Amino acid sequence: MDLPNPPGPTPPDAAKRFTQRSAAEWVTFIAAAVILLGLVGLILFDWQTNQNQPPAFAVTVSEAVRVTDGRYYVPFAITNTGGRIARMVQVTAELNLEGTDDETGEQQIDFLSGHETKAGSFVFTHNPQGGDLVVRVASYRLP
Amino acid sequence: MATSTPETVSHPEANIWLGEFQAILQGAVGGFLFGIPLLYTVEVWSIGAATDPLWLLVVLGATLVGVGLLTQVEGFRQTLSLHPLEALLESIEAVAIGVVCATLALVLLRRITLATPLSEVLGKVVFEAVPFALGVALARSTLQGKQGRDRRTTAPLSPRLVSPTLSNLRDALVDFDAALIGAVLIAFSIAPTEEVPLLAAALPPLWLLLIMAASLGLSYAIVFASGFTDRAERRQRGLLFSPITETLVAYLVALLASLAMLVLFQQLNPSDPWSEWLSNILVLGLPASIGGAAGRILI
Numbered sequence: 001m002d003l004p005n006p007p008g009p010t011p012p013d014a015a016k017r018f019t020q021r022s023a024a025e026w027v028t029f030i031a032a033a034v035i036l037l038g039l040v041g042l043i044l045f046d047w048q049t050n051q052n053q054p055p056a057f058a059v060t061v062s063e064a065v066r067v068t069d070g071r072y073y074v075p076f077a078i079t080n081t082g083g084r085i086a087r088m089v090q091v092t093a094e095l096n097l098e099g100t101d102d103e104t105g106e107q108q109i110d111f112l113s114g115h116e117t118k119a120g121s122f123v124f125t126h127n128p129q130g131g132d133l134v135v136r137v138a139s140y141r142l143p
Numbered sequence: 144m145a146t147s148t149p150e151t152v153s154h155p156e157a158n159i160w161l162g163e164f165q166a167i168l169q170g171a172v173g174g175f176l177f178g179i180p181l182l183y184t185v186e187v188w189s190i191g192a193a194t195d196p197l198w199l200l201v202v203l204g205a206t207l208v209g210v211g212l213l214t215q216v217e218g219f220r221q222t223l224s225l226h227p228l229e230a231l232l233e234s235i236e237a238v239a240i241g242v243v244c245a246t247l248a249l250v251l252l253r254r255i256t257l258a259t260p261l262s263e264v265l266g267k268v269v270f271e272a273v274p275f276a277l278g279v280a281l282a283r284s285t286l287q288g289k290q291g292r293d294r295r296t297t298a299p300l301s302p303r304l305v306s307p308t309l310s311n312l313r314d315a316l317v318d319f320d321a322a323l324i325g326a327v328l329i330a331f332s333i334a335p336t337e338e339v340p341l342l343a344a345a346l347p348p349l350w351l352l353l354i355m356a357a358s359l360g361l362s363y364a365i366v367f368a369s370g371f372t373d374r375a376e377r378r379q380r381g382l383l384f385s386p387i388t389e390t391l392v393a394y395l396v397a398l399l400a401s402l403a404m405l406v407l408f409q410q411l412n413p414s415d416p417w418s419e420w421l422s423n424i425l426v427l428g429l430p431a432s433i434g435g436a437a438g439r440i441l442i
Contacts, residue, residue, distance in 0.1 A: 021229065024163035025220075029232050032239030039242060039268070040200065046262045047196035085193045085262070113192055113263040143193035 050083030050114050057081065057112075057137040059091065065128060072124045076107075076135055083114040086140040093122040097131035112140075170219030170237060172365045173282025174244040176437050178275035179430045180329065182248050183338045191266035199269045206241075206273050210234045213280035221283065234280065241276030242268060248275075251357050252426075253345050286365070286440060315389075318439055322393040325438020326400035326431040333430055334404035343422035351425050358397070358425075358432040363390045365436035393439065397432035398424055404431075 021029075062075040078091055089112050093105040105122035112118060122135070181187060194202075211234040218225075218233055219240070225233070246268050249255040255264050278285070333339065346354070366386055401424045405411045411420055 021232070022159040022163065024159045028163055028167060028236055032236040035239040035242060036203075036235060039265070040203070042261065043196045043199050043203075043265050043269075046265055050262055051196075083262075087193070111189055111192060113260045115260040116263065117258065 053083030053114065055080050055082040055084055055086035055112070055114070055140060055142075057086075057089065057140075059135050059137060061133065061135050066121075070125070072126070072128055073121045074124065074128055074133070075119065075121045077117055077119040078109065078112065078137065079117040080112040080114055085111060085113045085143055087111060087143050089140040090138040091120075091135065092138045093133065093135045095124050095126065095128055095131050095133050097126055100126065166220045167240060168364060168367070169286055170240045170279040170282045171244050172361070173219060173280075173285050174241050174275035174278040175248070175361055175433055176285060176365070177278025177281065178241070178245060178248065178271065179433050180333065181274045182245075182252065182271060183333050183336065183342070183430060185338050185341060187270050188254055188267055191268075191270035192263040194266045194270070196262065196265070199265060202269050202273065203238075206276050207234060207238050210237050210241075210276050210280045213277065217281050217284050219279050219282040237279040238272070238276045240279045242272045244279075245271035245275040251353065252342050253347075253350065285437075318389070319392060319396055321438040321441075322396045322435035323400060323438070325441070326397040326435035327404065328438070329434030330397075330400045330404040330427055330431040334401070334410060334427060335408040339405070339410065339423050339427050340419075343419070343426045346422060346426070351422055354425050354429055358429045359390060359394055361429075362394055362397075362432045362436045363387070365433070365440065366390060393435050394428070394432050397435045398428045400435070401425075401427035401431045 058079045058081050060077050060079075062077070064075065066073040066075075074093070076091070076093070078089065080086055080089075087110065089109040091107040091109065093107075095103040095105075097103070103124050103126060105124070107120055107122070109118055211231060214225075214230045214234040214237065218230075219237060220233065222229075246255065249267055249271060254267055363386065366389065402411075405423055405427060411423060
């Protein structure tokens with residue numbers, strides 16, 4: 001393998017290497033096979049665990065309301081607790097206040113994979129702590 | 144042209160590990176050349192994320208078949224005659240290199256983060272790995288297509304211009320011309336899409352440094368993998384600058400091309416904040432610098 005090579009005009013690689021693979025090439029192949037088998041294994045594992053779980057959602061609203069310029073920013077996080085992806089997930093927030101009109105907010109999330117969490121904020125002009133805040137998922141589409 | 148110094152001939156085989164490393168690097172570079180443009184396609188991410196796992200296996204299998212067919216005539220190693228079984232082994236290696244490169248690129252562009260669910264990661268990796276794996280299988284012919292360089296030369300305007308320094312300078316200018324053409328070609332096709340602002344918006348501030356490093360590293364790797372760092376080869380090509388200087392200047396050329404294309408398509412306006420200008424230019428600069436490096440090889 002590490003024999004000194006007589007320098008000559010022939011291209012260096014062509015003459016010797018293709019008759020048998022070098023140790024380095026076998027190392028490459030083993031690493032490549034491990035990577036690909038690992039990928040196939042992960043795909044099969046994912047298929048096993050997620051195939052029969054339709055999308056389901058859990059919405060959490062944070063208590064840490066931020067006030068900037070007289071507006072109330074209410075952070076929320078939505079998690080797809082199912083296994084399959086959902087598209088166009090519609091999150092609505094309703095703030096029911098006594099005495100004044102209700103405030104509503106809407107948020108559409110393009111893609112929400114299984115077990116994925118996405119976060120955002122609703123913005124209200126009234127203090128949500130002074131009323132009844134309901135945040136829920138209204139609809140989604142299957143891909 | 145065919146004569147080269149003895150030390151450059153014995154060098155690649157002096158160490159099989161170095162030779163193998165160069166082959167893998169060449170494959171990876173070929174993968175990035177083909178894969179980066181498709182990486183800037185939002186539909187590929189979303190389709191990959193929404194695909195059924197068994198379909199992903201079908202895609203992976205089809206990739207292996209396609210790469211296997213290519214490996215019969217091409218490949219990322221220099222080997223010219225091959226046992227059919229060795230072709231199969233090499234195509235498995237090519238697909239694995241493609242998968243690794245696609246994963247790295249997706250992480251670099253923040254399409255895969257620690258918060259990304261497994262199924263989404265798998266879908267994105269498998270779909271993005273297709274062009275990367277094909278690029279790996281085409282690496283040898285892509286990167287070494289220009290062994291004998293037959294470039295058009297124009298007669299000097301005055302006899303004074305034939306001095307060696309000036310003709311070297313002219314060759315260097317031709318190289319930067321080639322980088323500009325490659326960069327503009329890629330930047331032109333990506334600049335009008337919405338992926339650039341989308342990707343730029345999702346990057347944490349310091350991540351831009353990583354993008355710059357990757358652009359420079361890939362650009363240098365492309366030059367390196369195609370053997371342009373070989374001193375004798377460079378002298379023969381009449382290159383004036385060191386590979387690092389050339390890479391840096393070519394990156395600046397790519398950034399200028401990105402800026403020009405983004406302004407041309409009115410993706411950037413004077414009213415936009417400077418940070419948006421910076422991030423968009425750097426994000427588009429990544430494929431542009433790869434296009435520039437490809438241009439330097441091919442033209």
